[in-house]
Amino acid sequence: MPSKAKSCETCHENPATVHLTEMANNHVVLEKHLCDQCASKQGIIGKMQMSLVAELLGNIKDKQKGAAKEADVRCPDCGMLYSEFRAKARFGCSRDYDVFQKHVLALLEKIHGSTEHVGKRPKGAPKALPAAAKGAAEVPGPKGPAKAAAKAPADPVAELEKELEKAVKGEDFERAAKLRDRIREAKARKEGKE
Amino acid sequence: MINIDDLAGKTGEWLRGTGPDSDIVVSSRIRLARNVAGRPFLTVASHKAKAELEAQIREGLEGVNLGKGRLYVALKDTSPVDRQFLMERHLISRDLLNAEGDRGVAIAKEESVAIMVNEEDHLRIQVMRSGLQLEEAWREIDRIDDEIAAKLPYAFHALHGYLTACPTNAGTGMRISVLLHLPALVMTRQIDKVFQALSRINFSVRGLYGEGTQASGNFYQISNQATLGKPEIALVQSLSDVVPEIVRFERHCREKLAKEQRTALEDRVYRACGTLKYARSISSEETMELLSAVRLGSQLSLLPEIKPGTVNELFVTTQPGHLQKQEGRPLSPQERDLARAGLIRGRLGGR
Ligand SMILES: [Zn+2]
Numbered sequence: 001m002p003s004k005a006k007s008c009e010t011c012h013e014n015p016a017t018v019h020l021t022e023m024a025n026n027h028v029v030l031e032k033h034l035c036d037q038c039a040s041k042q043g044i045i046g047k048m049q050m051s052l053v054a055e056l057l058g059n060i061k062d063k064q065k066g067a068a069k070e071a072d073v074r075c076p077d078c079g080m081l082y083s084e085f086r087a088k089a090r091f092g093c094s095r096d097y098d099v100f101q102k103h104v105l106a107l108l109e110k111i112h113g114s115t116e117h118v119g120k121r122p123k124g125a126p127k128a129l130p131a132a133a134k135g136a137a138e139v140p141g142p143k144g145p146a147k148a149a150a151k152a153p154a155d156p157v158a159e160l161e162k163e164l165e166k167a168v169k170g171e172d173f174e175r176a177a178k179l180r181d182r183i184r185e186a187k188a189r190k191e192g193k194e
Numbered sequence: 195m196i197n198i199d200d201l202a203g204k205t206g207e208w209l210r211g212t213g214p215d216s217d218i219v220v221s222s223r224i225r226l227a228r229n230v231a232g233r234p235f236l237t238v239a240s241h242k243a244k245a246e247l248e249a250q251i252r253e254g255l256e257g258v259n260l261g262k263g264r265l266y267v268a269l270k271d272t273s274p275v276d277r278q279f280l281m282e283r284h285l286i287s288r289d290l291l292n293a294e295g296d297r298g299v300a301i302a303k304e305e306s307v308a309i310m311v312n313e314e315d316h317l318r319i320q321v322m323r324s325g326l327q328l329e330e331a332w333r334e335i336d337r338i339d340d341e342i343a344a345k346l347p348y349a350f351h352a353l354h355g356y357l358t359a360c361p362t363n364a365g366t367g368m369r370i371s372v373l374l375h376l377p378a379l380v381m382t383r384q385i386d387k388v389f390q391a392l393s394r395i396n397f398s399v400r401g402l403y404g405e406g407t408q409a410s411g412n413f414y415q416i417s418n419q420a421t422l423g424k425p426e427i428a429l430v431q432s433l434s435d436v437v438p439e440i441v442r443f444e445r446h447c448r449e450k451l452a453k454e455q456r457t458a459l460e461d462r463v464y465r466a467c468g469t470l471k472y473a474r475s476i477s478s479e480e481t482m483e484l485l486s487a488v489r490l491g492s493q494l495s496l497l498p499e500i501k502p503g504t505v506n507e508l509f510v511t512t513q514p515g516h517l518q519k520q521e522g523r524p525l526s527p528q529e530r531d532l533a534r535a536g537l538i539r540g541r542l543g544g545r
Pocket residue numbers: 008009010011012013014034035036037038039
């Protein structure tokens with residue numbers, strides 16, 4: 001039984017898993033079917049990932065048209081310009097997170113729905129900043145009012161209850177039952193601590 | 195001192211076909227992205243900086259307990275076939291294979307631990323287990339990460355957490371991936387439902403051997419999308435909750451196929467097995483497709499003589515890097531098809 005999957009146009013060996021269509025004037029001008037390996041060699045997968053972040057960055061920029069023509073910022077440590085970061089979608093060093101701060105806050109919010117790490121910390125690492133010190137008013141909020149909710153300090157119970165509400169709405173009762181169990185556990189844990 | 199050739203004779207722990215739900219869940223993997231504080235990210239690192247980083251990280255890792263049988267492969271001095279081989283075993287990424295300059299990978303504990311050095315981030319720590327074993331994988335990687343942190347200062351931000359070259363990895367730096375074999379969901383055309391449900395709750399799904407949703411061999415990888423804003427254990431829990439649902443759905447569809455379309459199923463499985471046992475030349479594409487049917491048949495007791503581990507292993511050992519490593523020389527695509535068919539016949543007891 002021959003397989004129905006197309007094979008890669010470049011190596012003619014692996015199955016084509018990356019399918020690209022390039023459009024011009026509403027007409028398909030180029031269709032490409034490549035395997036993961038050949039797409040990666042041709043830099044296509046990297047480009048796809050970059051374009052996601054670039055697109056998010058583009059959206060953020062549009063929302064900030066009021067503050068147009070602001071000067072390009074450069075990181076004093078690695079020399080990267082904000083405009084370069086936008087093009088590459090990769091930071092040059094850890095300081096860039098602070099140098100491009102207001103863009104970074106909006107970008108993280110868009111990607112993760114949050115800007116605040118609540119997971120493990122290396123021993124001796126600084127504790128999280130208090131909410132007041134984060135300059136919430138300066139954050140270019142991509143989501144408007146929704147952002148306030150997303151930025152609330154992570155309370156596991158509240159988080160679970162939100163998920164539970166979603167599950168019930170989606171009639172996913174199995175998940176809802178599981179979530180109820182976890183909420184009960186989380187509450188018990190909380191009370192145990194206090 | 196062990197080297198790459200010693201890996202070739204065996205298979206990694208994650209391919210054994212053991213562990214919870216291993217009829218459907220091939221492997222559980224957790225990866226942490228970490229960078230060394232005070233060093234430029236690889237986006238802008240010079241050749242000199244990369245060399246210094248690799249040396250600093252190798253030295254730092256020396257005091258860390260990664261488990262038995264450890265090995266460091268400096269990829270700059272490694273042949274293309276060996277690099278391909280490591281990638282096919284999920285020990286390095288395609289990006290690390292294609293990168294240039296000083297970089298490498300530390301491997302230990304029957305390939306269940308791998309630390310890539312100078313990939314997109316300075317360190318990419320990975321722990322893999324066969325079957326659904328996310329909590330176990332998390333406990334192990336958490337310990338390794340703590341030990342490394344004691345040797346190498348990490349780039350860490352009070353608000354954003356672990357800092358990574360790409361903002362999509364910031365925070366926990368953690369990507370959890372569960373590799374599933376879902377032939378019955380594909381055959382009964384239910385797979386799109388699963389995709390839609392998963393993307394609604396922010397998990398990404400991709401074919402194992404591709405970025406698109408068309409998976410070869412019906413292997414799908416499910417991962418968390420967000421890495422920031424939830425503690426690691428909540429991310430682990432969210433996958434541990436959702437994967438059993440998919441497993442149950444796949445099992446239900448398998449039972450349905452076995453009951454309602456018995457003859458069609460048997461025909462497919464036995465034809466696949468027959469071709470694999472007797473073919474003289476076979477492409478990797480056809481191999482994937484047929485092995486998938488044989489894997490399903492072996493799980494449904496249609497092929498009791500074939501062990502699940504053997505099939506899992508063949509998905510990896512029939513790939514180009516492995517075939518060339520086995521033959522000890524570069525092979526043309528035509529030669530690979532012959533070598534591949536020979537290897538499969540041998541492993542499945544054909545003629
Ligand atoms: Zn190809």
